[in-house]
Amino acid sequence: MGIIQKDFYTTSELAELLGISRISVFKRVRQGSIKAVKMGRNFVIFKKDINLKQLTSIIKH
Helix, strand or coil: CCCCCCCEEEHHHHHHHHCCCHHHHHHHHHHCCCCCEEECCEEEEEHHHCCHHHHHHHHHC
């Protein structure tokens, strides 16, 4: 079985990529700086809705 490609990140995955906590991701979702969609009890962040390089530079400053 191969790796499944998906079009979104979970909050945990995005937090790990950005080097911040899940709580920090949730705060940014609430503030509107990260666009997320609620799926059931969780949020997902669609890859097409974010620019990882730009987001990383904003968070690091």
